[in-house]
Amino acid sequence: MTVEEGRVQRIGATEAVFRRLKSLIQSEEYAVGDRLPAELALAQQFGVSRPVVREALHACATLGLTETRTGRGTFVVSKKESSQLTFAGVDAEDLIEARQLIEIPTAGFAAERRSPNQLQRLVEMLGKLAAATDDHEWVRYDGELHTAIAAASGNKMLATLVADTRRALDIQSEFLNLTQDRRADSDREHEAIVRAIEVGSPEGARSAMAEHLERVADTLARIGE
CATH class of the missing domain: 1.20.120.530 (GntR ligand-binding domain-like)
Structure with a gap:
């Protein structure tokens, strides 16, 4: 599974989106406190379905990188994965x-x-x-x-x-x-x-x-x- 030109290729889509999101979150593009694009926008960006994006965001939250706030969106809360899953x-x-x-x-x-x-x-x-x-x-x-x-x-x-x-x-x-x-x-x-x-x-x-x-x-x- 690979990511080319911002789009996820074939199998392992959720893992590929997860890795891409993690890379973006840990890059200079986002700071702690920033809100990520909406699920639909991310789905269009990566060329996948919203459920795939939702699962990838959930994985980022499990690592302590993001937090989804009802009615407000998903925010970056850390640039580093939690050492304790x-x-x-x-x-x-x-x-x-x-x-x-x-x-x-x-x-x-x-x-x-x-x-x-x-x-x-x-x-x-x-x-x-x-x-x-x-x-x-x-x-x-x-x-x-x-x-x-x-x-x-x-x-x-x-x-x-x-x-x-x-x-x-x-x-x-x-x-x-x-x-x-x-x-x-x-x-x-x-x-x-x-x-x-x-x-x-x-x-x-x-x-x-x-x-x-x-x-x-x-x-x-x-x-x-």
Whole structure:
């Protein structure tokens, strides 16, 4: 995905618009306190739809660069990304630590205890993730896959803990997919987890889940660089 002559080219439009907006905000063109052009004007400038611009602006707000004020527009509030990303009020680092403690052993238990029906659902979820045509749809299936893995662990407490993290994690997942193009990598990592569960390998499932969470953590760490 590239940006040529101010217009976004083909795939990865939201990520391209996000990167262009971030570059503009951090350039001399805008100062803290300045109001950005309206969504429609930005959409025309970049040659994309308003929903694409809206998602990109939301990503800028997540980084602490902008703030949208109802009835007034979107304003630059910082030239530097926040060093501490939060999703639904939860620090990204806290999310990763919690997931490592909960989801890695959960994947191992799923490999030991999953039923044929639970395994079938996990495989079906891989297919839905691969076929998803919309990022929001993909995020929903991502959450359903992780909660299904937890259910397959046979531990109701772990299943509840995984489900309780999804409000923040769905926002994080959407942010990473829209701005960092994580979807294809996540699909491969998810498949590795499910295949390890399928063959009944607790060690393989734990390793695959650990790898998935490490990749997510690495991506988050690179955003502010």
